[in-house]
Amino acid sequence: MSMSLSPQQSSVRSTSLEESLTPVLRVRDLSCFYGRTKALEAVSMEIYEGKVTAIIGPSGCGKSTFLKTLNRIGEMESNLRIQGKIELFGKDIYDRKVNLNLVRRLVGMIFQQPNPFAMSIFDNVVYGVRAFSRPRESELNRIVETSLKSAALWDEVKDNLDGSGLDLSGGQQQRLCIARALAVSPKVLLMDEPCSALDPIATMKIESLIRELQKKLTIVIVTHNMQQAARVSDYTAFFSADENRIGQLVEFDQTAQMFMEASQQNTRDYVAGRFG
Ligand SMILES: Nc1ncnc2c1ncn2[C@@H]1O[C@H](COP(=O)(O)OP(=O)(O)OP(=O)(O)O)[C@@H](O)[C@H]1O
Numbered sequence: 001m002s003m004s005l006s007p008q009q010s011s012v013r014s015t016s017l018e019e020s021l022t023p024v025l026r027v028r029d030l031s032c033f034y035g036r037t038k039a040l041e042a043v044s045m046e047i048y049e050g051k052v053t054a055i056i057g058p059s060g061c062g063k064s065t066f067l068k069t070l071n072r073i074g075e076m077e078s079n080l081r082i083q084g085k086i087e088l089f090g091k092d093i094y095d096r097k098v099n100l101n102l103v104r105r106l107v108g109m110i111f112q113q114p115n116p117f118a119m120s121i122f123d124n125v126v127y128g129v130r131a132f133s134r135p136r137e138s139e140l141n142r143i144v145e146t147s148l149k150s151a152a153l154w155d156e157v158k159d160n161l162d163g164s165g166l167d168l169s170g171g172q173q174q175r176l177c178i179a180r181a182l183a184v185s186p187k188v189l190l191m192d193e194p195c196s197a198l199d200p201i202a203t204m205k206i207e208s209l210i211r212e213l214q215k216k217l218t219i220v221i222v223t224h225n226m227q228q229a230a231r232v233s234d235y236t237a238f239f240s241a242d243e244n245r246i247g248q249l250v251e252f253d254q255t256a257q258m259f260m261e262a263s264q265q266n267t268r269d270y271v272a273g274r275f276g
């Protein structure tokens, strides 16, 4: 089943009927503007619970903008204007009465460049926890251990928790940022090209971590690496940067379907590495 999203043909397969999927996030008719620049146009899609969704498309198609609307980080940037509706667990996150801290706690974010703070590994992990609550020391110790284990970093740093987060390797820093995000018990993790600054081995570690983490939470990952999208994601959304349809969702489907026989020629060209 497909539905039209724009004057030109789009394909969004409704797989929820087949697999009984639960949408964690529901994006309805989302358009975004930086001043007069349109970054996204009339995007409608759902992010399913416990699944990894990859966002792909050429540079400038609005991938990062899309991600940043999902936890309202985008509006911290000066002039991003948003139309449409985004629901998290059925609640409109752009409602005036929404608790912004709660939205950002439930929907964590990992960036392209690892960004640990200039403080100890321990303090990095519990940074958000301390911002949201006043836990006891024993509770903090427990959270640090659990989060670092979940981020597959514990064994490498457990004897050096007072060491600076900045002294870790790039790959370790990214896993520290993941531990910091996990420490506040998010339900969704947004990752914007999380491996693009990492070497192949560090990338592999993050990829297998993503597959582990999806047992506990929902992940949305932006990637330029088609093999990575194919390896780590269950669903894929392809956005367009074509002049006449910038920021439109061209196609959304199960990843295997998108990579084997996407319904749109544009998608087939893009995943095959033929740009056009
Ligand atoms: N802070 C900003 N101010 C003004 N325009 C912006 C800003 N951020 C992004 N844009 C514009 O919005 C459009 C979408 O940008 P976005 O960063 O979302 O694309 P992207 O798909 O993530 O690209 P890339 O693959 O290069 O990271 C582009 O035209 C970009 O120039």
Ligand SMILES: [Mg+2]
Residues within 6 Å of the ligand: 063, 064, 065
């Ligand atoms: Mg980007």
